[in-house]
Amino acid sequence: MSPAASALIPYLLRHRHRFALGSVFLVLSTAVTLLSPWVLKHAVDSLATRVGSAPAAVAGPSLALFAAALVGLALGGGVCRFLTRRIIIGASRDIELDLRNDLFRHLQRLPPAWFQANRTGDLMSRATNDLSAVRMLAGPAIMYTASTSITFVVALFLMLSLSPALTLLALLPLPVVTVVVKRFGSAIYLRSERIQAQLAHMSAVVQEALAGVRVVRAYRREAIEIERFREANEEYVARSRAMVRLQGAFHPTLSFLLGLSALIVLWIGSRHVIEGRLSMGDFVAFNVYVAMLSWPMIAFGWVTNMLQRGLAAWQRMFDILRVEPSIRDPDVAVEPARIRGVVEFRDLTFAYNGRAVLSRVSARVEPGQVLALVGPTGAGKSTLVDLLPRLFDPPPGTVYVDGVDVRDLPLDTLRGAIGYVPQEPLLFSDTVAGNVAFGSRAPADGNDAAVGDAVALAQLDADLAGFPRGLDTEVGERGITLSGGQKQRAALARALLTDPRILILDDALSAVDTHTEEAILARLREVMRRRTTILVAHRISTVREADLILVLDDGQVAERGTHAELVALDGLYAGLYRKQLLEEALE
Numbered sequence: 001m002s003p004a005a006s007a008l009i010p011y012l013l014r015h016r017h018r019f020a021l022g023s024v025f026l027v028l029s030t031a032v033t034l035l036s037p038w039v040l041k042h043a044v045d046s047l048a049t050r051v052g053s054a055p056a057a058v059a060g061p062s063l064a065l066f067a068a069a070l071v072g073l074a075l076g077g078g079v080c081r082f083l084t085r086r087i088i089i090g091a092s093r094d095i096e097l098d099l100r101n102d103l104f105r106h107l108q109r110l111p112p113a114w115f116q117a118n119r120t121g122d123l124m125s126r127a128t129n130d131l132s133a134v135r136m137l138a139g140p141a142i143m144y145t146a147s148t149s150i151t152f153v154v155a156l157f158l159m160l161s162l163s164p165a166l167t168l169l170a171l172l173p174l175p176v177v178t179v180v181v182k183r184f185g186s187a188i189y190l191r192s193e194r195i196q197a198q199l200a201h202m203s204a205v206v207q208e209a210l211a212g213v214r215v216v217r218a219y220r221r222e223a224i225e226i227e228r229f230r231e232a233n234e235e236y237v238a239r240s241r242a243m244v245r246l247q248g249a250f251h252p253t254l255s256f257l258l259g260l261s262a263l264i265v266l267w268i269g270s271r272h273v274i275e276g277r278l279s280m281g282d283f284v285a286f287n288v289y290v291a292m293l294s295w296p297m298i299a300f301g302w303v304t305n306m307l308q309r310g311l312a313a314w315q316r317m318f319d320i321l322r323v324e325p326s327i328r329d330p331d332v333a334v335e336p337a338r339i340r341g342v343v344e345f346r347d348l349t350f351a352y353n354g355r356a357v358l359s360r361v362s363a364r365v366e367p368g369q370v371l372a373l374v375g376p377t378g379a380g381k382s383t384l385v386d387l388l389p390r391l392f393d394p395p396p397g398t399v400y401v402d403g404v405d406v407r408d409l410p411l412d413t414l415r416g417a418i419g420y421v422p423q424e425p426l427l428f429s430d431t432v433a434g435n436v437a438f439g440s441r442a443p444a445d446g447n448d449a450a451v452g453d454a455v456a457l458a459q460l461d462a463d464l465a466g467f468p469r470g471l472d473t474e475v476g477e478r479g480i481t482l483s484g485g486q487k488q489r490a491a492l493a494r495a496l497l498t499d500p501r502i503l504i505l506d507d508a509l510s511a512v513d514t515h516t517e518e519a520i521l522a523r524l525r526e527v528m529r530r531r532t533t534i535l536v537a538h539r540i541s542t543v544r545e546a547d548l549i550l551v552l553d554d555g556q557v558a559e560r561g562t563h564a565e566l567v568a569l570d571g572l573y574a575g576l577y578r579k580q581l582l583e584e585a586l587e
Contacts, residue, residue, distance in 0.1 A: 004318040005311070011098055012138060015091040022087035023146065029080030030150045034158065034292070036073050039066060041285035084143065092139020096131060103127055103317060109325040112391055113352075120211075121204025126320060129199055130313035133192075137310025144303045155289045162286045163278060169264050170290055173257040180257070181304055184250045189308035191243045196313055198239050202232040211478075247305060258293075265290050327393050327411070334408045339401060339417040341367040341501035341532035343388065348398040350387065357383045358555045365532055365548060367501070372535040372543035374573065375552035381536045382423055384552070385504050388534070389418045401502070419500030421508035423536075425491030427479030432464070433471040435479070435490055439498040450497060457527065458493035459512075459520045460486065484511035489520070496527065503528070506536045514541060540577045549573065 012019065043066035107123070159167040209216060209225045216225055269286060272278040278286075343365045350358040358380045365371040373381040387394040390406055399406045406414055419439070427435045436451050451471060455461050463486055467473040479487045488511050495503060509517045521542065537543050544563045551559035551566065551573045559571050566573035 003322070004315045007318055007321065008134075008138070008314060011095050012142075014098065015094060018087055018091040019142075022084050022091065022143070025080045025083040025087065026143065026147055027150065029077050029084055030147055030154070032073050032077035032080060034151065034154050034289075036070060036077075037285040037288035037292070038158070039069050039073065040288065041281040042066065043070075044281035044284045084147075088143045089139045092135050092142075095138045096135040099134060099317070100127065100131055103131070103321065106321055106323075109328070110323060111325065111327045111393075113326075114323065119200075119204040119207075121202075121207035122200040123320075124207065125196070125200035125203040126313075126316050130196055130316050133196070133310050133313035134317060136306050137314065141303055141306040141310060145300075145307075148300055148303065151292055155292045159286060159289045159293070162282050162289075163269070163272070166265055166269050166272070166278075166286060169268055170261045170293070172264065173261050177254065177257050180250075180253055181300060184246065184253075185304045185308055187246055188243070188250075188305050189312055191239065191246060192309040192312040193315075195236070195239045195243060196316060198232070198236045200316075202229070202236050205229050205232050250305075251302075261293075262287075262290055327390050329410050330408050332408075333410045334404050335410060335413060336402060336404065339413070339501045341417070342400075342402045343371070343502060343532055343534070344400040344403075345384070346398055346400065348384075348387070348394060350383065350392070350394060350398075352383070352392070356555060361550075361552075361555075361557055363548065363550055363557075363560070365534070367532050368529050369547040370528055370533045370535060370543075370545070372537065372546035372549040373552060374537060374540070374543055374549060374576065375558070379552040380555040381552055382506055385420075385506050385534055385536060388502070388504065389415050389420060416498075417501045419495030419498050419503045421488070421491045421495045421505050423506045423508075423510075425479075425487045425508070427475050427482070427487055427490060429474070429477045431469075431472050431474055432460075432467065432490060435475060436471075436493045436497055439494050451493075454493040454497040455490075457496050457520075457523050458489040459516055459523065460489040460493060463489075485513075485516065488512060492520070501531050503531055503533045504536075505533070507538060508536075509542060510538065514539075517542065540573075540580050 043063065047063065104127070156167070156171075159170065205225075205228055209229065216222060265287060269278065269283050273280060273283045345361050345363045348358055348361040349356070361380075361384060363371060373384060375381055383392070386392050387399050388401075388406065390411065394406065396407055397405060401409065401414065401417070428438065430438075432455075433448060433451050436454055437448065440450075448471075452461070455464070455471065464470045473481075475481050475490075479490065482490065488508055492505070492508055495505075509520060512520070517539070518541070525545075535543055535546060540563075543549055546563070549559075549561060549563060549566055550557050551571075553572060559566055559569060559573050561569065567577055568574075
C-alpha cells in the first residue's frame, strides 16, 4: 500500500462504526435484490404449471402472493438502499470536513517560505476540487465497490446453482473485461492527474488576475490576462475532452463484452429450455442474474474511474500534508513566567535559499529602549526583524529573548509577546474594528473602548469621521477601500491592542506624511517607554530619538550608535541624513 493510501485509512477508521452500520444495510439491500429473481423463478414456474394443468389440480402459492412478495422485497430493498446511502455518504461528508480542517490547520503551520514557492490558486484548487474527488473516493466509491463485489459473488454462486454450464459460457468474456479495466484504469489515473494539475493552474491564473486587478488595469493588460485565461481554459477543456474520449471508449467496450455474454446465454439457454434441461423459471432467473452480473462489471468501470480520480486528487493533497513544518515548537520548550522584552542578536549570520542575507549582526536592546534599523533597500532590515518571531528560523544561538534562544520558546508564547506591523500591512474583509481586534482573539465592534484607544494612538481616529459607519465600516478585500496610510495605521492599532512586550514596526509609517508620522511617534513615546521597540525605517526623522541605531549595508552592520554619534561619524548614515534634509528643503 502506498504512503498516500495509508494516510487516508485513519480518516476512514474515525467513522468505522457508521461504515459498519452502513455495511449492514448494504448487505441487506443486496440480499433483497438478489432474492427477487429467485422469487420470480418460482412465480414463472408456478405460472407455467398452471398454464399446462387443470385449475383443480394446481396447488401451491397463488400468483398474488408472489406479486406481494416481489413488491415487499422492492420496498425493503429501497429502504435499505436509502439508509445505506444516507449513512455511508453522510460519513464521507464528515471525512471531507475532517480533511478540510486538517488541511487548513496544516497550512497555517507552514512557514512563509513555503507559500512563496507555491501558488495560492493551486492551493485553493487542492482544498476544493481535489477534496471533492477524495470525498467521492471515501464514500460512493467504497459503497459501490462493496455493493458490486457482493452482488457479483452471490449472483455468480446462484447462477452456478441454476446451471454450471451456462455460467461458464456467461463468464467467457471476463478475462478480456479484466484486461480492459486494468488498461483503462491506468490511463484514467494519469489523465485525472493532468486535469487536476491544469485546473489548479487555471485557478492560480484567476486568483492572480483578480488580486492584482488594479495593476492589470493600470498597465492595460486586460486583453493579455483574458488571453492567458483563455489559453489555460482551453488546455483544461482539451485535457477533459481526452478523458471524455477515454471514458467514451471504456463504457461501450464493457457494454459490448457484457452484451456478448448475454447473447451467448440467450442462445444456448433457450435451447436448454426447449430440450427440457432447464425450466422456464430457471432460465428467467438466470437471465436476471446475468443482467445483475453485468451491472457490477459496468459499475466497476465507473467506480474505477472514481477511484483513480480520487487517488490522484488525494496524492496531490497528501503532497501538502506530508510537508513537515520547518518552524515548530521545540521538543523541550522553555516556558518563562513572563516575557520582559530583552532582545539580543549574537553574531547572527543568516542565508536564504543559499544566498547570504545577514552576516555577523550583533545588538542588544533592553525593555523601554528603541532599536532602529536603517540602510539601503535590500540591506537585510526586514529579514532581521522576521527572525525574531521566527517567521524564518534563525541559526541556533543567534537570537535571544530574555536570555533564552527563541528556538527554545513555544511559538505561541514568543509570538504572543510580539506586536508586528509588517512593511505591507494586510487587512481582512471585515470592519475597521474587526481588523484592529484581529490579534486580540476576541470579537469587537465600534463600541469597544480598547479598540478606540488603539485607533487613537495610531492617529486613525481623525479619519473615522469620513468613514460611513466609523469603526464598523467594512474595509473590503485586503482593505481596498482604505488608503495606504490608513491601512498602515489600522495595522499599527492592531499591534498596539495586543499590548505586546516587543513592538516591531517594519517601515510601518512609510505611507503617511511626515506631519502624521511625527504625531504618531509623539503618541507612541509613552507606549514605547513600557516595552521594547524595534523600528525599521528609511526616514531618518523616524529614528532620530532611538537609543541605538544599526546601519545595515549588504547584510552587515556598517555603523552603530545614536543619531548624534552617527552624524558626527560622517559615514553612510550621515550621507542619508544630509540627502533627506536636502529633499525636505527642496519640497
